[in-house]
Amino acid sequence: MKNTGKNQSELSLSASLQRITILSQLLHSGHDFIMSEEHEISLHNPEIKLESLKEDIKDFLKTSGWEKKLQNAVYSELNVFPSPCHPAAPPEHMKEPLAYMRKAQGSWEKRILKSLNSMCTELSIPLAQKRPASEQKELLNKWNEMGTDEPDLSLFRPVYAPKDFLEVLMNLRNPNYENGEQPSFRNHLGLIQVPLKVKDIPELKEDFSELDLNIGQLGIDDSAQVPPEFFENEHVRIGQKVLAEQDSAAAQQYVRQGCPTALRADLWALILNISNQPEDILYYEQLKSNVIQHDLLVDSLIYKDVKLTASNDDYYFVFEDYLYQVLLCFSRDTSVLEHFAYSSATPPKSYIQGKLGIEEYAVFYPPNGVIPFHGFSMYVAPLCFLYHEPSKLYQIFREMYVRFFFRLHSISSHPSGIVSLCLLFETLLQTHLPQLFYHLREIGAQPLRISFKWMVRAFSGYLATDQLLLLWDRILGYNSLEILAVLAAAVFAFRAVNLMEVTSLAAAEAVLADLSTLKVMPLLQIFLFATVT
Amino acid sequence: MLSPWAGCLSQSYATPHAATSHLKWGVHPTALLGDGELWGGAEAAQHCRWRCEEEWDFLWCDVTWLRENFDHVYLEEHVRICHFRNHYELSRKNYLVKNLKRFRKQLEREAGKLEAARCDFFPKTFELPSEYHLFVEEFRKKPGTTWIMKPVGRSQGKGIFLFRKLKDIFDWKMAGRASRKTECVFTIFPVYKLERGNCLFVFPQDGGRTNEQKDETQIETYVVQRYIENPYLIGGRKFDLRVYILVTSYSPLKAWLYRDGFARFSSMRFTLNSIDDHYVHLTNVAVQKTAPDYDPEKGCKWMIQQLRQYLTAKHGTGLVEVLFADMDNIFIKSLQSVQKVIISDKRCFELYGYDILIDQDLKPWLLEVNASPSLAASSQEDYELKCHLLEDTLHVVDMEGRLTGKEKRVGGFDLIWNDGPVSRGGNLGALVNGNFMANTHLGCFNDRKKQLKELFGNLPA
Numbered sequence: 001m002k003n004t005g006k007n008q009s010e011l012s013l014s015a016s017l018q019r020i021t022i023l024s025q026l027l028h029s030g031h032d033f034i035m036s037e038e039h040e041i042s043l044h045n046p047e048i049k050l051e052s053l054k055e056d057i058k059d060f061l062k063t064s065g066w067e068k069k070l071q072n073a074v075y076s077e078l079n080v081f082p083s084p085c086h087p088a089a090p091p092e093h094m095k096e097p098l099a100y101m102r103k104a105q106g107s108w109e110k111r112i113l114k115s116l117n118s119m120c121t122e123l124s125i126p127l128a129q130k131r132p133a134s135e136q137k138e139l140l141n142k143w144n145e146m147g148t149d150e151p152d153l154s155l156f157r158p159v160y161a162p163k164d165f166l167e168v169l170m171n172l173r174n175p176n177y178e179n180g181e182q183p184s185f186r187n188h189l190g191l192i193q194v195p196l197k198v199k200d201i202p203e204l205k206e207d208f209s210e211l212d213l214n215i216g217q218l219g220i221d222d223s224a225q226v227p228p229e230f231f232e233n234e235h236v237r238i239g240q241k242v243l244a245e246q247d248s249a250a251a252q253q254y255v256r257q258g259c260p261t262a263l264r265a266d267l268w269a270l271i272l273n274i275s276n277q278p279e280d281i282l283y284y285e286q287l288k289s290n291v292i293q294h295d296l297l298v299d300s301l302i303y304k305d306v307k308l309t310a311s312n313d314d315y316y317f318v319f320e321d322y323l324y325q326v327l328l329c330f331s332r333d334t335s336v337l338e339h340f341a342y343s344s345a346t347p348p349k350s351y352i353q354g355k356l357g358i359e360e361y362a363v364f365y366p367p368n369g370v371i372p373f374h375g376f377s378m379y380v381a382p383l384c385f386l387y388h389e390p391s392k393l394y395q396i397f398r399e400m401y402v403r404f405f406f407r408l409h410s411i412s413s414h415p416s417g418i419v420s421l422c423l424l425f426e427t428l429l430q431t432h433l434p435q436l437f438y439h440l441r442e443i444g445a446q447p448l449r450i451s452f453k454w455m456v457r458a459f460s461g462y463l464a465t466d467q468l469l470l471l472w473d474r475i476l477g478y479n480s481l482e483i484l485a486v487l488a489a490a491v492f493a494f495r496a497v498n499l500m501e502v503t504s505l506a507a508a509e510a511v512l513a514d515l516s517t518l519k520v521m522p523l524l525q526i527f528l529f530a531t532v533t
Numbered sequence: 534m535l536s537p538w539a540g541c542l543s544q545s546y547a548t549p550h551a552a553t554s555h556l557k558w559g560v561h562p563t564a565l566l567g568d569g570e571l572w573g574g575a576e577a578a579q580h581c582r583w584r585c586e587e588e589w590d591f592l593w594c595d596v597t598w599l600r601e602n603f604d605h606v607y608l609e610e611h612v613r614i615c616h617f618r619n620h621y622e623l624s625r626k627n628y629l630v631k632n633l634k635r636f637r638k639q640l641e642r643e644a645g646k647l648e649a650a651r652c653d654f655f656p657k658t659f660e661l662p663s664e665y666h667l668f669v670e671e672f673r674k675k676p677g678t679t680w681i682m683k684p685v686g687r688s689q690g691k692g693i694f695l696f697r698k699l700k701d702i703f704d705w706k707m708a709g710r711a712s713r714k715t716e717c718v719f720t721i722f723p724v725y726k727l728e729r730g731n732c733l734f735v736f737p738q739d740g741g742r743t744n745e746q747k748d749e750t751q752i753e754t755y756v757v758q759r760y761i762e763n764p765y766l767i768g769g770r771k772f773d774l775r776v777y778i779l780v781t782s783y784s785p786l787k788a789w790l791y792r793d794g795f796a797r798f799s800s801m802r803f804t805l806n807s808i809d810d811h812y813v814h815l816t817n818v819a820v821q822k823t824a825p826d827y828d829p830e831k832g833c834k835w836m837i838q839q840l841r842q843y844l845t846a847k848h849g850t851g852l853v854e855v856l857f858a859d860m861d862n863i864f865i866k867s868l869q870s871v872q873k874v875i876i877s878d879k880r881c882f883e884l885y886g887y888d889i890l891i892d893q894d895l896k897p898w899l900l901e902v903n904a905s906p907s908l909a910a911s912s913q914e915d916y917e918l919k920c921h922l923l924e925d926t927l928h929v930v931d932m933e934g935r936l937t938g939k940e941k942r943v944g945g946f947d948l949i950w951n952d953g954p955v956s957r958g959g960n961l962g963a964l965v966n967g968n969f970m971a972n973t974h975l976g977c978f979n980d981r982k983k984q985l986k987e988l989f990g991n992l993p994a
Contacts, residue, residue, distance in 0.1 A: 148802065318798060320768065385843055
């Protein structure tokens with residue numbers, strides 16, 4: 001494992017470490033294999049030659065499935081980590097290449113932290129404290145039904161809500177950008193005013209070519225009217241084959257056309273490379289014991305969020321207990337800190353009491369560096385439909401977070417970052433539905449004000465669960481969140497007629513209040529491939 | 534919110550067909566919402582233009598009215614009434630048990646043990662006080678199992694309790710004699726005829742019970758049933774299913790299954806530790822509504838489609854299809870068991886609410902059959918379901934005479950039994966490639982509007 005360049009960034013170090021883990025597992029298993037009595041090759045066999053050993057190990061890798069596992073691990077890393085950049089680039093550039101974005105993210109973080117600290121002081125609750133033994137015991141007993149707890153959360157408020165974040169994004173400006181024009185309605189139509197490159201429909205058509213009209217989709221071609229022989233049966237058969245082969249890359253390609261309900265859990269686990277090994281289960285148990293031993297202020301924020309959002313949802317209320325089990329552990333998981341290497345965000349630091357500013361006494365707070373906001377628990381809720389074993393559910397969520405969800409609430413120039421998604425949404429709408437956009441703007445109903453919350457939550461809680469899962473299939477398949485912006489624009493296009501008739505923001509919101517009857521795939525298909533541009 | 538009946542009628546019958554000009558339907562906001570609930574009052578005064586009349590063509594009444602009047606009223610051939618004379622053979626728990634046991638014996642004689650075993654979807658039940666000694670025998674065989682005591686005639690979870698020791702029954706009997714809560718018994722409101730049509734709805738009214746009725750509540754019959762201790766849990770919660778079956782005739786047996794239904798969740802996590810806690814074990818919405826943390830907006834319900842999706846994601850399509858096929862078996866066998874006993878009448882039809890519980894081995898159990906399923910709505914989604922259910926019931930009953938009788942599907946109802954199993958493809962009764970696929974779609978996609986349009990769209994307005 002060579003490290004290119006003098007800069008041994010955290011990135012390549014952690015990547016190396018990951019490979020070491022895989023290889024050590026491989027070596028152990030290989031050792032057992034060689035020592036096994038069943039196999040022809042054994043140390044007692046005098047006919048072993050050095051030449052054939054290499055071939056035999058290669059065969060062993062193939063037959064034991066280790067080759068596939070290695071491939072999957074490498075493929076998974078390719079998906080997550082950005083491509084190596086210039087060797088002389090400082091590590092901040094891996095996080096976020098544009099300076100003004102970094103600055104904006106930094107000041108946003110300061111604001112959040114200030115809000116958290118002031119809540120802390122107001123309520124005189126420490127950020128973290130050890131639980132007394134009796135409380136620990138009680139929590140352990142109640143671990144599977146934490147939802148029955150009714151702590152007094154009235155004084156807690158969410159640290160921020162999506163609309164606060166939108167205000168920040170609206171005020172983003174590139175100081176180096178001067179287009180020489182006076183601000184007028186022509187160039188300041190939308191809320192996002194930064195010049196990021198976003199795709200247009202021809203480019204999106206190419207990227208999402210598997211969603212084309214002549215290609216079968218789950219969500220369209222599995223409807224009651226279509227005989228299953230046309231597409232569905234064959235698609236299910238291929239899915240079973242992909243699972244049998246345990247091929248991550250093939251799975252990612254496969255889910256672009258949607259996952260059959262019965263296979264979805266396994267396919268997502270394959271793409272995210274989650275296998276729920278004993279060490280993973282052990283890790284989760286360790287996190288659980290961290291939760292039992294220490295009480296964090298963010299725990300109350302998590303409780304409040306779950307009670308306000310998921311518990312009130314018609315379908316997710318059932319999973320309340322799972323949400324606590326996942327989110328409380330999540331906030332103590334320091335392995336999540338690794339994603340900050342490629343995220344524009346920086347985990348907030350806190351200091352042991354009385355040692356403010358002294359680096360040796362600095363800790364990340366919360367331990368995973370992620371402060372939950374209003375609606376955060378909705379990232380986990382849909383996964384409860386697929387995974388029931390807490391440690392597996394946990395790992396799937398963690399992987400989804402460090403691959404996708406973190407981009408939805410940090411300021412960056414990444415094409416899947418929320419800023420680009422907002423700009424993509426506004427651009428699509430302005431370009432293809434200019435009349436609607438202009439009308440809505442005139443009545444004070446900027447479209448982004450309505451669609452922002454959908455995108456920040458990846459539509460969780462807004463769409464029917466089966467539709468949401470079909471949408472998230474495509475997020476995994478294309479390894480990009482751009483589809484959220486496309487769907488948001490498609491929803492506006494679908495309800496354009498009604499929207500043209502409204503005369504206020506409230507009325508526009510009412511038209512778009514209920515998305516639970518929408519069918520996601522037809523909307524996307526029509527918007528991308530069947531609209532005259 | 535309007536009651537589902539009002540919603541149903543206002544939508545589908547606002548513009549009557551020419552063929553039924555003598556049967557016009559009007560909007561009417563108050564109706565019997567199922568046993569135990571009355572809705573409407575003030576709004577009735579606003580919307581209703583009622584006149585007091587004795588004639589009607591379609592009657593949706595409660596079972597008390599039926600019991601008191603059915604034998605004394607002359608009914609013409611064309612009228613339809615929403616209950617069978619002795620529906621209690623199916624809906625009262627002790628009669629259902631008797632009928633099922635008898636049917637099982639008959640099946641064993643005729644078709645062998647294997648076929649009879651398909652009737653084992655009812656947990657072991659004994660009627661009290663008449664079968665007390667049999668119950669004690671069974672109880673002693675397996676000490677420590679939990680049993681549930683249910684009054685035969687009541688609903689909405691009233692009067693139910695769980696126990697593990699025989700002593701508990703004794704204590705309960707003693708306590709009960711001291712103070713029996715007064716129940717609301719309904720008397721009949723005067724009969725009304727809508728200004729626009731001949732549709733009669735009889736509502737319940739609080740108020741004076743006769744002495745006879747008071748005495749009746751003293752000698753109540755109970756059934757004691759083995760409690761299912763390993764229910765299927767989702768999110769740690771127990772749930773049961775409410776499924777709707779419409780029977781338009783018993784001889785020959787013709788039954789329809791509604792595609793939609795719902796799963797009712799208990800609002801607390803399931804544990805066998807607290808058998809006194811009704812909220813944990815009883816999933817009726819009526820009981821849940823009084824639970825301390827009940828949130829009316831929540832509704833504690835999932836549509837069956839959601840449940841089916843969840844189970845498929847967890848167990849795969851194969852097992853789920855077996856589960857739903859087993860449920861079909863429950864519906865058919867239970868109806869067959871009372872087929873010979875129910876007094877058949879061409880003018881009667883009945884909409885049953887079946888309560889099914891699934892255990893951890895994905896085996897469905899029949900809890901009970903409701904002849905007057907609640908039509909109150911706990912949420913917008915629920916309201917729409919019940920509106921559509923009632924609409925489609927009216928379509929199947931077909932007062933307008935629009936159906937040919939060969940339909941296998943009307944709106945959200947699929948014909949599941951027509952004097953024999955009904956298969957999916959081909960004509961009524963045909964086998965498809967020797968592989969019989971039942972015409973049941975519980976929890977499947979319900980595109981009823983489209984289907985109704987196809988069915989009725991070509992008829993003259």
